[in-house]
Amino acid sequence: MIHALDEAAERLGLYIGQPLANARAMCPDLRVFDADPVADAKTLSDIADWCDRFTPLVALDPPHGLFLDITGCAHLFGGEAALLQTLVRALARQGFAVSAAIAGTSVCARTLTRQATGTIVADGGEAEAISPFPVSALGAGEAITTGLRRAGLKTIGDVASREPHEITARFGARFSTLLAHALGQGDAPINPRKPLPDYIVEKRFAEPIATDTMIAMTLSRLADTLIASMEKQGKGARRLEAAFFRTDGVVRAITVETGRPVTRSAVIDRLFRERLDALADPLDPGFGFDMVRLSASRTEIVVQEQRDLDAHVHDNDELAALIDRIAARIGGKRVVVHLPQDTHIPERAVWSAPAQHHLTAAMQAEWPVRTESEPPLRPLRLFDKPEPIKVPFATVPDGPPHQFTWRRALHAVVRVEGPERIAMEWWRQDGKQLTRDYFRIEDAEGLRFWIFRDGLYEGEVFDGDGKPASPGWYVHGLFA
Amino acid sequence: MSGARGSALAILRGQIERIETAEIVHQRDRVALGHSEADSALKGGLARAAIHEVFCEGRQGAAATGFVTGLAGRVSARRPLLWVRQDFSEIETGALSMSGLAELGLDPRRVVMVRAADVESALRTSADALACDALGAVVLELWGEIRQFDLVASRKLTLAAQGSGVTGLLLRMAAQPLPSTAETRWMLRAAHSPPGSVWSAWGAPVFDAELLRNRHGPCGRWIMEWNCDECQFSEPSTYPQPVAAAPAHRQDPAVLQQRRAG
Numbered sequence: 001m002i003h004a005l006d007e008a009a010e011r012l013g014l015y016i017g018q019p020l021a022n023a024r025a026m027c028p029d030l031r032v033f034d035a036d037p038v039a040d041a042k043t044l045s046d047i048a049d050w051c052d053r054f055t056p057l058v059a060l061d062p063p064h065g066l067f068l069d070i071t072g073c074a075h076l077f078g079g080e081a082a083l084l085q086t087l088v089r090a091l092a093r094q095g096f097a098v099s100a101a102i103a104g105t106s107v108c109a110r111t112l113t114r115q116a117t118g119t120i121v122a123d124g125g126e127a128e129a130i131s132p133f134p135v136s137a138l139g140a141g142e143a144i145t146t147g148l149r150r151a152g153l154k155t156i157g158d159v160a161s162r163e164p165h166e167i168t169a170r171f172g173a174r175f176s177t178l179l180a181h182a183l184g185q186g187d188a189p190i191n192p193r194k195p196l197p198d199y200i201v202e203k204r205f206a207e208p209i210a211t212d213t214m215i216a217m218t219l220s221r222l223a224d225t226l227i228a229s230m231e232k233q234g235k236g237a238r239r240l241e242a243a244f245f246r247t248d249g250v251v252r253a254i255t256v257e258t259g260r261p262v263t264r265s266a267v268i269d270r271l272f273r274e275r276l277d278a279l280a281d282p283l284d285p286g287f288g289f290d291m292v293r294l295s296a297s298r299t300e301i302v303v304q305e306q307r308d309l310d311a312h313v314h315d316n317d318e319l320a321a322l323i324d325r326i327a328a329r330i331g332g333k334r335v336v337v338h339l340p341q342d343t344h345i346p347e348r349a350v351w352s353a354p355a356q357h358h359l360t361a362a363m364q365a366e367w368p369v370r371t372e373s374e375p376p377l378r379p380l381r382l383f384d385k386p387e388p389i390k391v392p393f394a395t396v397p398d399g400p401p402h403q404f405t406w407r408r409a410l411h412a413v414v415r416v417e418g419p420e421r422i423a424m425e426w427w428r429q430d431g432k433q434l435t436r437d438y439f440r441i442e443d444a445e446g447l448r449f450w451i452f453r454d455g456l457y458e459g460e461v462f463d464g465d466g467k468p469a470s471p472g473w474y475v476h477g478l479f480a
Numbered sequence: 481m482s483g484a485r486g487s488a489l490a491i492l493r494g495q496i497e498r499i500e501t502a503e504i505v506h507q508r509d510r511v512a513l514g515h516s517e518a519d520s521a522l523k524g525g526l527a528r529a530a531i532h533e534v535f536c537e538g539r540q541g542a543a544a545t546g547f548v549t550g551l552a553g554r555v556s557a558r559r560p561l562l563w564v565r566q567d568f569s570e571i572e573t574g575a576l577s578m579s580g581l582a583e584l585g586l587d588p589r590r591v592v593m594v595r596a597a598d599v600e601s602a603l604r605t606s607a608d609a610l611a612c613d614a615l616g617a618v619v620l621e622l623w624g625e626i627r628q629f630d631l632v633a634s635r636k637l638t639l640a641a642q643g644s645g646v647t648g649l650l651l652r653m654a655a656q657p658l659p660s661t662a663e664t665r666w667m668l669r670a671a672h673s674p675p676g677s678v679w680s681a682w683g684a685p686v687f688d689a690e691l692l693r694n695r696h697g698p699c700g701r702w703i704m705e706w707n708c709d710e711c712q713f714s715e716p717s718t719y720p721q722p723v724a725a726a727p728a729h730r731q732d733p734a735v736l737q738q739r740r741a742g
Contacts, residue, residue, distance in 0.1 A: 278601075318614035319560050319592070326594055326605050334595045338578040338588050350578045355592050363589050367582050372709055375683030376583035380549065381542045381574035409539070415673060415682055440683060446670035447539065448683065477574055480546020480584065480670075480685040480706070 003035035007097075040064070047096070048193060049251035052243065053291050054087060056200060059190035065113070067106050067190040080120050088118070094249050103129070106190050107181035111137045111156070126184030131157025140178055144171050156182070197241070197295035201225045208247045208288025215244075215289070219272050222294040223265035230299060236261020237296035242272060244283060245291040252283060257332055258324045259356035260317075261300040267321065268294075271328045278329040316363075323355045337362035344422055346382060346476060377420075377440075379450040379477025386474035389451065397457045400439045404451070406475050411443040422452075434460050434471070440479065448479035509645070511554050514712030515704045518689070522664070523697050528555055530663035531638050531648040535692075538654035541573035543670035546584065546685045548619055548651045550706045550713060553586045555647040556616025562609045564594040566602045569623035569653060576621075584685065585708040590616075599628050603637075610640035610648050621651040634660040657692055665693040671703050674716050684708065686716060 057069035099117030424433030434455035455471035510525035536544035596602035
């Protein structure tokens with residue numbers, strides 16, 4: 001079946017949805033390519049990225065449409081006509097066949113692109129502009145379009161001349177809403193791909209820039225402007241995005257996040273420098289960038305603190321700034337602080353949370369108090385997954401081993417303390433967990449281990465025949 | 481030794497002396513570890529604003545971690561501690577457990593952990609962090625022999641530490657000690673718990689710490705016990721095991737005055 005075709009094929013009378021065999025019969029030397037909807041969607045989204053240069057509100061209209069909300073943006077490009085011309089020409093230069101139109105409502109604009117590309121309809125002129133077009137331009141679906149034609153309603157004007165309730169009764173409420181929107185009565189909201197950033201600054205270049213120094217300079221100037229506009233409203237940025245628009249249409253966006261609102265442009269500058277330095281696939285300027293945009297997509301109100309002699313507050317700020325820099329370089333999930341959890345299971349006792357978001361909580365966390373004059377009861381190093389050890393025998397069934405093999409080395413047990421029995425939390429739904437008996441052990445060399453027997457003797461572990469089996473032993477941690 | 485060579489050596493020593501005096505400003509700031517012999521060898525304690533290296537064999541990783549944790553607890557003085565580690569060391573010796581850290585008497589609230597994927601980013605992160613004077617100490621935990629950690633990298637860390645006054649602690653597991661710009665270099669092994677009744681409270685961390693290099697004093701080897709309640713090192717109360725004597729080549733203070741460099 002034909003999924004898409006070019007102009008030449010269209011002239012031959014082929015149409016979308018036609019079986020391939022029929023098309024081949026009409027035109028034996030037809031060149032056929034497999035449809036790739038995923039690549040099509042990707043291309044559309046790339047074009048949408050590129051269109052971000054005109055307005056931050058770009059919505060996808062699959063399979064091959066884009067809505068741009070240019071409210072308040074047109075004057076930046078010399079008016080609506082100039083904007084439309086710039087957009088169409090630039091996309092044509094990239095090898096796309098474009099039909100574009102501007103209208104007061106998205107549905108109306110879409111209808112126009114199907115019949116009269118390049119049209120600009122002023123507010124209120126929608127009905128008049130689209131009434132001569134055939135009903136198929138509304139894109140209401142095969143059944144409705146055929147139905148309208150059978151009813152003798154050939155143009156949109158014909159349909160509009162009918163009473164709305166008649167249309168609704170015959171073709172459904174959805175169609176009548178679509179029609180109303182096309183005629184400029186109300187509008188369907190478009191669904192922009194990205195939320196509108198709180199603050200945007202951008203710089204365009206007549207001559208594309210490509211060098212690192214120029215890029216860095218541009219970013220720091222943009223940061224100055226951004227900070228200035230945020231400062232007026234007492235805001236600081238928590239997430240910043242820099243978008244680099246390449247002349248050939250490729251757009252690269254780089255995001256940095258911060259733990260607390262940023263109010264200094266030098267900080268933004270440094271974060272981006274760290275991020276750009278650490279990129280696995282560096283920013284490729286190609287033939288240069290013709291536009292750079294810096295936007296603050298998440299902002300917070302900054303509480304202006306009285307900076308007195310409280311060095312502690314200052315230290316915390318410095319630490320947060322350091323964490324932001326490291327996170328910008330190696331990723332926010334790799335810098336963590338620790339929060340105690342209310343559980344006895346050793347591997348779940350601590351939650352490693354991203355430091356950028358949980359620094360304050362971690363600084364104020366309540367940790368269990370250790371017992372005075374007791375040796376450490378929890379190991380300093382804990383294995384993520386307990387490692388199995390070989391225990392030849394234990395004198396008492398419930399007792400600790402006399403020796404064990406871990407990582408191919410035999411350890412003779414000299415001192416033992418235990419058992420400390422830790423029962424699993426039965427209310428958790430992650431499989432049957434066995435009761436563990438933990439022992440603190442010192443070997444002949446002075447190395448200390450935290451080992452456990454997984455399961456009770458003759459109580460929890462069974463072999464295939466249902467007879468009691470000997471439970472497994474594991475090393476869970478190492479004491480200092 | 482000929483006279484000309486001797487005087488050339490004397491001139492070089494003088495130059496090194498002058499270079500090193502620049503460091504002395506910070507070096508006065510020392511933290512006593514609590515173990516009297518070690519403190520006297522260290523001229524009062526572990527120097528802040530410098531790099532200290534702790535080496536150990538692979539299987540002694542936990543003991544060395546305990547020692548480094550103790551040092552960090554001593555020098556950081558209630559300021560935040562940044563612990564940088566590479567992914568691989570966590571697989572080998574397990575992750576640093578905050579419950580265990582709390583059991584040693586340290587405060588897990590002040591620990592920020594950086595999970596660096598590789599050595600390069602770990603080194604870079606620690607150099608950055610050492611320049612941030614809000615921190616008390618930076619621990620860099622590395623596993624195995626590391627080509628990237630050469631004299632240049634080591635010097636970079638030292639300069640950053642001197643500039644900010646932050647102490648850098650390098651935990652080098654499964655690595656051989658090599659020349660570097662570190663202020664002190666230790667070799668760590670776990671020591672037995674003091675002998676005695678099996679049921680008496682055993683298990684306080686005991687270290688067999690060998691000071692391999694000390695830029696401003698003699699070396700030595702001691703059994704050091706970490707006191708979890710008082711957060712300091714101490715001599716084990718009863719420890720009849722013989723301890724190796726301090727190496728002969730670094731014990732005379734007069735000789736030391738001449739051999740400051742190297």
